[in-house]
Amino acid sequence: MGKSKVRYILYHVLVGGFAILLLYPVIWLLMSSFKVSNEIFITAESLIPMPFTFENYPQGWKGFGGYSFGVFIKNTVIFVAFMLIGHLISCSLIAFGFARLKFIGRGFWFAIMIATLMLPYEVVMIPQYIIFAKLEWLNSLKPLVVPAFFGHPFFIFLLVQFIRTIPRELDEAATIDGCSTFGIYRRIILPLITPALATTAIFTFYWTWDNLLGPVLYLNSPEKYTVSMALNMFLSNETVSNWGAMFAMSIVTLIPVFVIFFIFQRYVVEGISTSGLKG
Structure with missing residues (x-):
């Protein structure tokens, strides 16, 4: 009994210490957001702000170009909402087709779809930009959200594997x-793949919320910027970068990420485990 208790304590001490080590960059970011901007890197080795100031938060919230940071958060929420709707609808439909419907070349098209996972975004970036430029979709959310309504190979694969665990007797x-x-x-598959759909929604949220490359390519007007672009605007090559304001707004943008993770983390495990039915 004594050895079990010692192992229990050692395990939690090691895991707790490792967790603190992984969280240290976030803790450093949080504490640096309360430092004077020009002293952040001078006193980088110290976590305690000297002096302690809240000025970075209202200063960062003012934004730039006459647009507050709330505008950029609103733009990002709209961006995320469209991406969520597109991925949940398209990926579940396509996955249902691959997992349940019989059609000529199903295995071939599924293999082609999986093969696209190995394509880096940089390979398709220029062709896509040319297509969207000819469609006159630049400086809008269309190039970013419309492709989501045609599926994402990772989520399709995840949902296909989940659906295959559901007995076909239910369909019959x-x-x-x-x-x-x-x-x-609608009546059988969707209710049973809720954990996988939740996993799809969570990963879509994470990948969209901090997406920088896509918005930088297609958005030119400050009133349409997302939070990732807005954070980047606090840095300057010509004048002094406002690190304090950027760190403060980074903390603000991290809040939804942590909230979503702690509320829905169990769905991530259930979705990836691909256990369609439990009985």
Whole structure:
């Protein structure tokens, strides 16, 4: 009993210490947001702000170009909402087709879809930009959100694996009761793949919330900037960078990320485990 207690204590001490080590950059960022901007890197080795100031937060919230940081948060929320809707609808439909419907070349097209996972974004970045430029979609959210309504290979693969664990007998029973193919998708499959859909939504939120490259490519007007672009605007090559304001707004933008993670972290585990039914 004594050895078990010692192992228990040692385990939690080691895990706790490792967690603190991983969280140190976030703690440093938080404490630096309360330092005077021009002293952040002079006193970088110290976590305690001397002097302690809240000025970085109201200064950062003022934003730039006449637009407050709230405008950039609103733009990002709209961006995330469209991406969530697009991924949840398109990926679940495509995954249902691959997992349940029989059509010519299903295995071939599934392999092609998986192969696109190995394509770096830089490979398709220029062709996509040319296409969207010819469509006159630049300086709008269309180039960023419209592709989401055509699926994402990672989430399609995740949902396909999840759907395959659901017994086909449920589909057959629903068909006998007069349920159509779309009815099976809506009434049988969707309720059972909720954990996988939650995982899709969480990862979509994370990848969209801090996406910088896409908005930088397609958005030119400050009133349409996202939070990642706004944070980048606090840095300057010509004048003094406002590190304090950037760190303060970085903390503000991290709040939704932590809230979403702590509320929905169990869905990530359930979704990736691909256990469609538990009985």
